[in-house]
Amino acid sequence: xxxxxxxxxxxxxxxxxxxxxxxxxxxxxxxxxxxxxxxxxxxxxxxxxxxxxxxxxxxxxxxxxxxxxxxxxxxxxxxxxxxxxxxxxxxxxxxxxxxxxxxxxxxxxxxxxxxxxxxxxxxxxxxxxxxxxxxxxxxxxxxxxxxxxxxxxxxxxxxxxxxxxxxxxxxxxxxxxxxxxxxxxxxxxxxxxxxxxxxxxxxxxxxxxxxxxxxxxxxxxxxxxxxxxxxxxxxxxxxxxxxxxxxxxxxxxxxxxxxxxxxxxxxxxxxxxxxxxxxxxxxxxxxxxxxxxxxxxxxxxxxxxxxxxxxxxxxxxxxxxxxxxxxxxxxxxxxxxxxxxxxxxxxxxxxxxxxx
Amino acid sequence: xxxxxxxxxxxxxxxxxxxxxxxxxxxxxxxxxxxxxxxxxxxxxxxxxxxxxxxxxxxxxxxxxxxxxxxxxxxxxxxxxxxxxxxxxxxxxxxxxxxxxxxxxxxxxxxxxxxxxxxxxxxxxxxxxxxxxxxxxxxxxxxxxxxxxxxxxxxxxxxxxxxxxxxxxxxxxxxxxxxxxxxxxxxxxxxxxxxxxxxxxxxxxxxxxxxxxxxxxxxxxxxxxxxxxxxxxxxxxxxxxxxxxxxxxxxxxxxxxxxxxxxxxxxxxxxxxxxxxxxxxxxxxxxxxxxxxxxxxxxxxxxxxxxxxxxxxxxxxxxxxxxxxxxxxxxxxxxxxxxxxxxxxxxxxxxxxxxx
Numbered sequence: 001x002x003x004x005x006x007x008x009x010x011x012x013x014x015x016x017x018x019x020x021x022x023x024x025x026x027x028x029x030x031x032x033x034x035x036x037x038x039x040x041x042x043x044x045x046x047x048x049x050x051x052x053x054x055x056x057x058x059x060x061x062x063x064x065x066x067x068x069x070x071x072x073x074x075x076x077x078x079x080x081x082x083x084x085x086x087x088x089x090x091x092x093x094x095x096x097x098x099x100x101x102x103x104x105x106x107x108x109x110x111x112x113x114x115x116x117x118x119x120x121x122x123x124x125x126x127x128x129x130x131x132x133x134x135x136x137x138x139x140x141x142x143x144x145x146x147x148x149x150x151x152x153x154x155x156x157x158x159x160x161x162x163x164x165x166x167x168x169x170x171x172x173x174x175x176x177x178x179x180x181x182x183x184x185x186x187x188x189x190x191x192x193x194x195x196x197x198x199x200x201x202x203x204x205x206x207x208x209x210x211x212x213x214x215x216x217x218x219x220x221x222x223x224x225x226x227x228x229x230x231x232x233x234x235x236x237x238x239x240x241x242x243x244x245x246x247x248x249x250x251x252x253x254x255x256x257x258x259x260x261x262x263x264x265x266x267x268x269x270x271x272x273x274x275x276x277x278x279x280x281x282x283x284x285x286x287x288x289x290x291x292x293x294x295x296x297x298x299x300x301x302x303x304x305x306x307x308x309x310x311x312x313x314x315x316x317x318x319x320x321x322x323x324x325x326x327x328x329x330x331x332x333x334x335x336x337x338x339x340x341x342x343x344x345x346x347x348x349x350x351x352x353x354x355x356x
Numbered sequence: 357x358x359x360x361x362x363x364x365x366x367x368x369x370x371x372x373x374x375x376x377x378x379x380x381x382x383x384x385x386x387x388x389x390x391x392x393x394x395x396x397x398x399x400x401x402x403x404x405x406x407x408x409x410x411x412x413x414x415x416x417x418x419x420x421x422x423x424x425x426x427x428x429x430x431x432x433x434x435x436x437x438x439x440x441x442x443x444x445x446x447x448x449x450x451x452x453x454x455x456x457x458x459x460x461x462x463x464x465x466x467x468x469x470x471x472x473x474x475x476x477x478x479x480x481x482x483x484x485x486x487x488x489x490x491x492x493x494x495x496x497x498x499x500x501x502x503x504x505x506x507x508x509x510x511x512x513x514x515x516x517x518x519x520x521x522x523x524x525x526x527x528x529x530x531x532x533x534x535x536x537x538x539x540x541x542x543x544x545x546x547x548x549x550x551x552x553x554x555x556x557x558x559x560x561x562x563x564x565x566x567x568x569x570x571x572x573x574x575x576x577x578x579x580x581x582x583x584x585x586x587x588x589x590x591x592x593x594x595x596x597x598x599x600x601x602x603x604x605x606x607x608x609x610x611x612x613x614x615x616x617x618x619x620x621x622x623x624x625x626x627x628x629x630x631x632x633x634x635x636x637x638x639x640x641x642x643x644x645x646x647x648x649x650x651x652x653x654x655x656x657x658x659x660x661x662x663x664x665x666x667x668x669x670x671x672x673x674x675x676x677x678x679x680x681x682x683x684x685x686x687x688x689x690x691x692x693x694x695x696x697x698x699x700x701x702x703x704x705x706x707x708x709x710x711x712x
Contacts, residue, residue: 030665030667030668031665195674197582198556198658198666198667199582200554200556200580200581200582201580203666203667206658206659206666206667206671207666207667210667210668210671211667211668214668214670214671220671220672221672221673221674222658222659222667222671222672222673222674223658223673223674223675224556224557224581224613224614224658224675225556225580225581225582226553226555226556226581226582226613226614226617227613227614227674227675227676227679228617229614229616229617229620229679230613230616230617230676230679231674233616233679234676235674257580257582257583257586258580258582258583258585260585260586260589261582261584261585261586261617261621264585264620264621264624265617265620265621267624268620268623268624302554302562302578302579302580303562303578305661305662305664305666306661306664306666307664308661308662308663308664309386309387310554310559310562310563310661310662311386311554311559311562311563311566311567311578312386312566312567312570314570315562315566315570315576315578316576316577316578317577317578317579318551318577318578318579318583318587318591319579319580319583320583320586320590323583323585323586323589323590
């Protein structure tokens with residue numbers, strides 16, 4: 001099936017243009033569609049850290065291009081092996097956000113390639129790194145389309161779907177993960193309706209998902225996060241689908257804060273709870289959620305909303321950006337290779353990429 | 357025990373001053389402590405509707421004074437019975453907010469008194485109505501103190517307590533309901549710590565509860581509503597205590613949106629879930645939560661946060677202000693007459709006021 005979601009195709013989260021990347025600066029949405037040209041690895045780090053570009057897959061893509069931007073002007077007759085420069089830059093970029101595994105995954109690809117090419121002309125290695133970044137970007141688009149199509153197996157006609165945070169075109173190379181499933185269902189005229197959690201503190205639901213769904217004409221209503229339970233009880237919700245920042249080998253899933261609570265509420269109301277995740281978000285080397293680091297962010301994300309002060313200036317705050325949903329609350333994963341059902345430790349393992 | 361919480365005693369939600377009421381306008385908190393003098397019943401209606409004064413008990417108090425403000429300048433030689441004027445004004449004030457039962461409860465007291473005094477001099481009836489409003493106000497202060505003290509039975513030493521919305525001095529005549537329990541535990545040096553839900557959309561947790569706890573020196577941390585589940589899992593939470601806007605005869609409880617979800621999360625994590633409620637919030641004439649009307653508020657409460665736009669301008673929104681927590685998720689009620697345990701339909705009934 002050919003997807004035709006023009007506006008979302010037009011507004012891409014990230015593009016490579018000649019010699020630099022252009023992102024839509026998501027901190028300005030939905031007020032302004034402001035595009036930012038980035039020529040330098042330090043600005044890539046800042047854009048990831050400040051959530052100008054966000055969403056696990058999009059971060060991976062930005063970081064891959066960032067590695068190239070970091071090495072492209074290095075001398076081509078260096079005294080030390082070129083791959084150590086690549087490693088140094090990758091270590092730096094990895095510090096921008098600790099939870100999303102795609103960032104580390106993309107950086108690992110870049111390092112591996114540089115190591116394998118050791119001894120070859122540096123100009124050639126640079127060129128290959130740029131090609132690899134572009135191919136990570138293109139692969140992600142294909143993966144997202146496949147997730148969207150595979151997800152149709154779990155979306156009935158007239159489905160009421162609840163989602164959290166933003167997992168759409170803005171978070172990926174194209175279409176998204178959980179939102180890709182929603183887009184594909186809409187295009188197949190399944191007459192769906194979406195409940196959008198606003199997703200405090202940074203409001204990715206209201207600022208980004210509502211904006212994407214408006215642009216693409218998918219029927220939806222926005223709610224505050226605290227309303228999800230009541231909507232499950234009072235209105236019809238047929239399923240919940242969310243994305244993932246990192247999936248452990250046993251299926252425990254790190255995702256935007258609030259996901260764990262939704263999974264408990266889904267269980268209570270007997271609503272299936274799906275996680276849409278590319279293979280690149282599965283961390284096969286992490287056995288369970290206990291070993292996934294949880295990023296804590298600044299207190300002012302809670303004390304302020306944009307420039308609006310919402311709490312006393314010195315109020316103590318706890319601000320974890322992610323939580324871990326234990327695998328036993330997850331009905332199934334939707335990946336580019338199809339639906340993965342329990343037992344996850346066994347069935348996810350089948351998707352482990354071959355070591356090269 | 358003598359309570360000594362100076363700042364909260366000083367900042368009263370509502371005071372009667374000579375011939376009018378003075379409220380702290382809660383829509384300006386925590387930025388500004390702005391006091392509003394109200395001389396006229398229409399302004400009382402607006403203040404309740406716009407949440408300048410809020411919290412079920414405080415609304416009841418404001419409405420009682422509002423009735424007096426509505427009748428005090430009426431001619432004292434009317435052709436029709438004076439109590440019909442009182443009824444008309446009470447019907448008007450009742451429309452300001454549909455869910456909180458204290459509003460209706462206070463208005464009923466005013467109407468009953470006017471009816472009983474039919475035939476007496478109108479000036480005398482007016483005077484009695486003002487005295488009744490003052491006594492509703494004073495009674496609430498005593499009730500809140502009693503709830504605070506009775507609640508100590510369920511608060512262990514070193515308790516970590518989660519609360520939602522604002523149920524403190526700002527929401528009542530003094531001390532509050534759920535927050536009164538917290539204040540009393542703090543004064544008894546129980547070494548407690550409070551997790552404060554910010555309580556979207558109107559942020560009564562961050563704007564009001566965090567402000568009250570800061571003023572009174574109670575240790576606390578503010579979180580987004582979506583973090584409550586993760587805090588239950590990751591940090592120690594010993595109990596949850598919330599207020600109530602209306603309790604049905606079987607114990608089903610209408611309270612700020614988000615309460616129902618917290619009750620499910622508490623059950624999942626085996627955390628006791630308490631509702632602090634004065635008898636005046638129990639609606640003995642409503643059998644179950646199904647018959648409690650749920651106020652839906654304006655879409656812009658979700659689309660905007662203060663003046664900050666958070667979603668596309670035309671995003672469809674669902675904005676229920678309350679939800680219903682079914683009685684079977686509630687561990688116990690804390691009332692001015694003590695702790696009420698299940699079976700609630702039987703044990704709450706014992707508190708039904710005698711018909712007069």
